[in-house]
Amino acid sequence: MTAWSIDAVVIGAGVVGLAAARRLALAGLDTLVLEAADAIGTGTSSRNSEVIHAALYYPTGSIKATACLRGKHLLYRYCADRGVKTVNCGKLMVATSEDQLPKLQAIWDQAHANGVAGLSWKTPDEVRAMEPAVSCVKAFFSASTGIVDSHGFMLALQGDLENAGGMIAFETPIVSAAITPDGIVLRTGGADAAEITARVVVNAAGHFAPKFLNVLEGFPQEHAPRQWYAKGNYFSLVGRQPFSRLVYPMPDSAGLGVHATVDLQGRCRFGPDVEWVESETDLVVDPARSEGFYAAIRAYWPDLPDNALQPDYSGIRPKLHGPGTPMPDFRVDGPEVHGVANLVNLLGIESPGLTASLAIADLVAARLGLPEMETVP
16 A cells, blocks of 8 residues: 555545545645546536525525525626536526415515625416416516536536546545544555555545444544435426426425426436435435326426436435435534544535535635635636
8 A cells, every 4th residue: 555645635436526625636636636537527526516696595595595696797707708518597486375475575686685796576367477488476586596507517627627637536435544644645556555644634425424434533523423315306298398498486494495407408307306315325216206206397397298207316405404304504614613634524515515616625725724816707
């Protein structure tokens, strides 16, 4: 087993890990990303709706709200600078019954409290003029919501990282780790097992992030949360594509409801729902779940034909809460939280993690005491 030292290790080559690694490398740190899979973004980062969120829902002052709002602007600009495709299609937030109007108003108020611009109320007739298939009693439009080529974005982050001297080691799982006076020692498996001493470690391992803390010798376990798994299933639409914008119903306790998204090719898919599971490996979409999808979708698209939905894909949200408990904020835990020098843990980074990724990278840098810099040079 080879042994060597490096300035910084980022665990996980998902979108948030890549953004953080890029930020460290641009700050002048010799940076290595350790990824257990054989490619970038094979986990949660490749199994989402690719929506650029506007920061409508999240509590004012929370990491989710501030990082989403700032990250949205950074993401649009970054992608424009690097030729990564985005579509600023906008989103309709719809109430489909009178009893949903207070919740719709509350989301509007929250969005304004968060500083979201480009919001406008829409009557049912105005909604039909925009999206003839949609039925609602009232809605508002979020002009800054969009969609992004998430894989293209991750490739751009990887390119920036490597151009700044950083590297990614694929098929390199961490088998053990320990906090030492010289830094954090990471022992890796794979074809080229190694012992790496890192002065700085950013734990951006998604579902593996809490598990890493469980095996990190010397880490105070009261700061290692339990991991929950909320599966989100998607169904795609067969036949005529009805929408050119995103259409969202009222959110539920664990997600944003079964909404309609369009991809960069104009195809429509619906989801995600919420299915609590025991493992991040449970990714098969059960066709029987379509029954619940038909009911949810017909609340805002009454003319959805029978037999028009087919199972598509699923993703697992890395949750820090279980069924029936409040949804917590993102955790960007630095030494001020857990007391371990030069360690930042990114925990519970689900939606809107893709949108917020560049802003989260700056939060990581701040937790490590690195100088501020222009995120999109």
